[in-house]
Amino acid sequence: MTANHRVSRRTFLKTSSAAAGLAAAPMFIPSTAFGANDRVLTGHIGVGGMGRGNLGKFLDNAVAVCDVDSKHAENAAKIVLDKKDRKVDVFGDYRKLLDRKDIDAVVVSTPDHWHAITTIHACEAGKDVYCEKPLSLTINEGRRMVEAARANKRIVQTGSMQRSSSNFRRACELVRNGYIGKVHTVHVGIANANDPGKLPPDSKAPENLNYDFWLGPAPLRPYNEKRVHYNFRFWWDYSGGQMTNWGAHHIDIAHWGMGKDDSGPLSVHAEQVKYHPEGYHEVPEACRITYDYGDGVKMIVGQGQKDIKMGTRFIGDKGEIYVNRGVFQPSSEEIGAIKLKDSDIHLIDSNNHHKNFLTCMETRELPICDVEIGHRTATACHLGNISCRLERKIEWDPVAEKITGDDEAAEMTHRAHRAPYVLG
16 A cells, blocks of 8 residues: 555544544654553543453453443443542543553454544554454455554454464364365355344434434434444445344454465355345345355355354364354264374464454564455455345456446445545
8 A cells, every 4th residue: 555545643633533523633753662551551442342351351451431422421431430449531632542551452343434544544554453343344444454463563463362262272173174074165144134123213302412422434324223233234224134233243253274365265146035025124144155165165154044053153074163153062972072182283272352452562463354355354344245235246356456347335344434534
């Protein structure tokens, strides 16, 4: 990426502060003296449902919380006060949180459409980042997040925390070392759409919610209580349904086991797609999508499919392994009893996703679910959704990261951001 096209936080602040009534923040210098504080200091951007969960993992580190919903922010601050007897700064604008030079890292738990902007600006501000999955809203955003992390020498952990569970790691190690033979098929099961039900009439946003800032880079639409907060994931403007919600977990494990963390499929074909008959939400209610990786391996993602259950199932010519949360199910006792040899591939051993992030902040080694890994997993999710929306097969070049031979599909790898919430 050339300097002329590089994301500029200062440019964003300059153009957006007039609309938001804020002064542009100064240029940041990345911290090179990590460890100067008694502990790593974290700021938390987005402290609703998942944000509160992540806050609970960093209670010893949290010094600031931020949310466009003042009730969320106040509740988060109270959690820290109640559990640690310590006050934290409370913000309604993440840019003010980034002004705090003593903060070492930020935890981004916003809706998906805010992941890229907040992560990129945090990297430019010299902060390491723990960003919830899916990493991005679009393929283009994900690549730019990787570039920002690398250009600013930041540690960015994607919140696909199944990689820090021993049963998933063991399954992937056995697969990677050929103990179920040559893998030819991988089944990935994702959850059905737990939609919010029929939308009520649009209304005025509550006083505690800065709705324009909640929308941010997304298109301007009237407020509706069943499109915000948890329900954001059912609308294309903000997310990608259960494909990017659960697919970002189980496709991530599929890629880990297949050794595809730095590549991707060659084609993606949504063979079945079903939507809500009355349009209660935009994302699919059921689907069956075949991914061809060009090496004899096909991954089939199923939603609402009787033969594909929730989780990841690796199918080889000498056996199978099914893995899900709390489940490790090999096709034979012999496979389950295998002990890895010293000469085998041993994957990163992490049993605490958040701790792995903090450790890597100190060592500056890449975390177990580095931003590049999160981007490649999210890319597979986005490609599946693009095929679903167009209801046709698409071809993908994982090296150039481009959809080939289909201009309409290629346009869907990026989206325009609403001013002033734009990336340069």
